[in-house]
Amino acid sequence: MRRRLKPGEYAEVRAFAAVAEACSFRRAAADLGLTPSTLSHAVRAFEDRIGQRLLNRTTRAVTLTEAGTKLLQDLRPALELLDDAVAAVGIPEDMPVGTVRLAAPRLAIQMLVGPAIRRLARDCPHVTLDVRTVEWPGDLTGGFDLGIQYGNDVAQDMVAVALTKPFTAAVVGSPGYFADHPPPLHPADLVRHRCIGCLSGPAGALYRWAFERDGETVVLDVGGTLVTDDADLMLDGAIGGIGLWHGIDQVVQPMIDDGRLLRVLTDWSPSFPGFHLYYAAGAPLSPAVRAVADALRSRG
Structure with a gap:
């Protein structure tokens, strides 16, 4: 039977994810408003509870173990959903909300993403755009919702939409x-x-x-x-x-x-061919992803 987290263990999961992302107990503690010792105790308790070492700790660095790396990859989508659900409280139902992950070459970020961020801030203030520089994305592995690439040569299960002229x-x-x-x-x-x-x-x-x-x-x-x-x-x-x-x-x-x-x-x-936006075909885009796509395509 799959083991379920107890209510008190969610804080330990958050503690682990914060330290893993920051690669530092001190920085993660500052972000969470806790002391490093409190955070260290929470992560240690979580490791003891699941019977796996997740972090390698030295006086100079904090790094992920193989188990910690896999767990963080699995946790990211779930934690983002939790954050989005909390952020959506009190927001009108027709207002896009959530985090959208975008992979794009640096030139596309300079030409297209900057103006799109300004449009999103104005029209969709509850959408967070997480942008990563990837010169040749190729696909959407790694948890990305959208990608930008040169040309429209994409896999069969992808849709490509022109963002610029040739x-x-x-x-x-x-x-x-x-x-x-x-x-x-x-x-x-x-x-x-x-x-x-x-x-x-x-x-x-x-x-x-x-x-x-x-x-x-x-x-x-x-x-x-x-x-x-x-x-x-x-x-x-x-x-x-x-x-x-x-x-x-x-x-x-x-x-x-x-x-x-x-x-x-x-x-x-x-x-x-110029830059093209691409995303997975089939399932409809979420309101937040659609908002980002529209902002990237807009010229207003």
Whole structure:
């Protein structure tokens, strides 16, 4: 027979989850308004009661055991439901309430999530958006409700909805760089230029620069003095004259407008799918998840 928690044991479960999330008795105690010794006693009592060590404790760190890691993963959804139920008391029935977990690349967070949070704060104050930076989400494992990815290539059991228009590639460099290097007129000219390498995709492979014009396609391996997977570093490098960057028009246009960057090979720039929101097909979205999806799609 499955053992049920007694009423007094829920506090011990909360104590364990707080310490596990914070990886610190002191920080968790401050969050809960308790003393570290009280919290330590509660967690120890919980471990004794279930007969499993859940936390490894040293004077310098608190880490989860294998059993503790599994228990925390199993507890998170249940604790979030409890929090949502308590938070919903006194809230009108038609008002979305709850925590929504979203996985998204950093660029999507910068472009889309910031404005969506402001809309949610205004229109859905009882919805909490838990956002995690995941460059290539791929699926919704890990307890996520929604994900954002480049393009609409998703599994059969997923639904993908466009959030942006297609992106257009943009090769840019600084005026200072072009003062010392003649602008390329054809993609083949890039072999004589310093180019900023981008590590891309789930495997972190070096991105090959692709160009198209009048049915002709050119794909190049480029080289330079910087290779990174950090888009901000690539952009800073281009502005600082380190080399040319193969970026996205929506990202670089403000710097082109203010003169910090110059665009080249414009007539060779291909387009590719923009950001898409995706979620599990079949079951209807909860009001809170629907509210977040609507906020991400809104342009108002």
